[in-house]
Amino acid sequence: MSSVQLKNIVKRFGAFTAVEKTSLTIPDGAFTTLLGPSGCGKTTTLRMIAGLLDPTEGEIVIGGKRVNDVPIHKRNLGLVFQNYALFPHKSVAENVAFGLRYRNVSRADIARRVQDALDLVQLPDVGARYPKALSGGQQQRIALARAIVIEPDVLLLDEPLSALDANLREDMRVELKRIQARIGVTTVFVTHDQSEALAMSDEIVVMSDGRVEQVGAPEDVYNTPASEFVARFLGASNILGGQCVSHGADGAVLEVPVFGQVAVPAAKSPHLTGPGPAKLVIRAEKLLLRAAAPIDGTLTAPAIVEAVDYQGQSVRYFVRAGDETFQAINMIDGRPFAQGAQVHLALRPQDCAALPG
């Protein structure tokens, strides 16, 4: 097990900069996710840690050792790919045993460790089969077994769940997290799927355009986004432009359209430094629709339902209040509001977050 440190890493492809000066510490034994849209540099970063790409500038340190000049096959990493990348001409057992053959492990030990790895991924009986005979989910479990059987210092997962279908993906998510927690290996997971990132990670690194936007625990990144990009990328958010009219130790007061003055607690506005232009971030699931105006001191505004997107246990509404359109995701009991209905928005100020404008 080892921590991974990136020190002022830059990666350019010709004139294109894929990763801009990035420094990052991935703690020992943690499950860290690089999250971002395609082209944000997350896969490039992973491939530099793996040794499949050389950084243009900067240092990569694994377990306290600079590895810039260590080729991939000497880095002792486990790598799992989106498309499994199993060896089609080798049986499952041979696939899993592959890495051990280069590690001075006796034949008896290889057989035992292969079986242990297959047990761990809950596929104990498929050793004699060939990859083609397995389903996508099974193939990905074998790919995981093959990567962890060598007891890697760091486990690198490049969108490992993206090729699986939705139900399987959620099962594999739980499974992957269980296995990672059990062996405690430092893990770097690359995904563009925010729900995967939120569900699995100890720490999320949100990336955009080759830059790190925010690093933090899933709850922190979700509840207290550091930038508008993070607020929009993770979950559904409404962002209102306004002014910070007062700022102090107990929080900030923002003047925004529709809701007027909103008092945001300090914990939800850590990036705000003083009065001036500011943005209010309202999570879609924190904005509630009511038939009658609330009387308990929450913020409220009259609104009209413009569109209804029924999703079973919840509904996504698009509502218009004043000149603004809001997205609201509400759990429902009973019937959802109909299109065109007159409703009242209800919002607790402590559920909002504030960003510098």
Added chain:
Amino acid sequence: MGWAAIRAYTILVYLFMFLPVAVVVLLSFNQNQFGSFPMTGFSLRWFEALWNNDAVMRAFRTSIVLGLLTALISTTLGVLASLALVRYRVPGKNLITTILIAPILVPEVVLAVALLLFLNWLGIGKSFALLLAGHVIFTLPFVILVVQARLVSIRRDVEEAALSLGASPVQTFFSITLPLLMPAVAAGGLFAFTISFDDITGTLFWKPGGVETVPTQIFSMLRNSISPEINALGTVMIIMTVGLPLLGAAIARSLALKRGV
């Protein structure tokens, strides 16, 4: 009516193409000295005569050695060239590919004369090595075309997975890339062997004095007489050039079935 006509026409075309071959094969088993129908009886005497004909056997050995060496060198060069062109960023990649494939496009006589003149200019005489070089030049494009097509379909991440597991680049090539490439390498090698084994145009230009391959041997035998031995030799050649690829395909298929690919 339309389909029947097309069907009949097709059959006629095939008859025109393959009947002479069939006649040669049939007559090679004829007992009689003179090739005429009806055949007078079944006999392997012409094959036996071949076996005892030193010149033919020498030509046969030459052809086999030449074919095997051509296949070996062509596939080795072809695999290396394909790897470079597909897996690495080589400046002038398209130009190199075109030049490597060009021998297919240039008429063989032109190629043959050109190589001969070139070596003459360099002051190098005809030799078995020259003959071999000519055959390699001529068969290399086929190997490259087949191997490149296969290499493109081998995902890079499979090789990356092997590297990440601790195999060096060379170990990765021999344990992952080459086995996955094997069907194409085998097909390319068979191509090279059969093309070399069959070739007469280039061979006539390039062969040193006194060296005969099977096709040039048949050619020179025909100049003297039409012997039934030639039929037998033709049959042997057909078996080699048709049978080998079929055998190769059968082996490849059974291997593939075993793996459930």
